[in-house]
Amino acid sequence: xxxxxxxxxxxxxxxxxRHYEAIGLIxxxxxxxxxxxxxxxxxxxxxxxxxxxxxxxPLEDIRKLLAxxxxxxxxxxxxxxxxxxxxxxxxxxxASLQAVxxxxxxxxxxxxxxxxxxxxxxxxxxxxxx
Numbered sequence: 375x376x377x378x379x380x381x382x383x384x385x386x387x388x389x390x391x392r393h394y395e396a397i398g399l400i401x402x403x404x405x406x407x408x409x410x411x412x413x414x415x416x417x418x419x420x421x422x423x424x425x426x427x428x429x430x431x432p433l434e435d436i437r438k439l440l441a442x443x444x445x446x447x448x449x450x451x452x453x454x455x456x457x458x459x460x461x462x463x464x465x466x467x468x469a470s471l472q473a474v475x476x477x478x479x480x481x482x483x484x485x486x487x488x489x490x491x492x493x494x495x496x497x498x499x500x501x502x503x504x
Contacts, residue, residue: 377402380412384420391420399423399437431460 381388394400395410400419402410422443426436435456442448442456481495 375412383417386420386424
């Protein structure tokens with residue numbers, strides 16, 4: 375199948391398929407005319423990548439997960455360890471984003487939001503640039 379058909383079958387855009395090929399996550403067979411050709415296994419790999427990206431795994435972790443997926447002698451403990459490490463990273467990021475949201479909410483609560491030019495949000499941004 376061509377790249378458009380692989381994109382439709384996997385839910386990954388043609389642009390991202392080319393990117394994944396460029397960074398070595400997938401390797402397309404080339405036809406004599408130079409066009410890429412994809413088989414059912416390639417579409418399965420692309421779906422795997424898409425699902426991993428939906429779970430916010432970084433590309434390097436996806437590379438490792440693909441290697442584990444392909445290795446039938448893998449230990450599931452290795453996969454679990456990667457998943458739990460990713461959960462911890464997501465929780466740390468979520469806590470950081472929550473702190474940012476709380477700070478911005480606090481600033482917004484102290485802004486009168488009227489026609490006066492006085493604004494604690496802008497004052498904080500100005501002070502944060504120092």
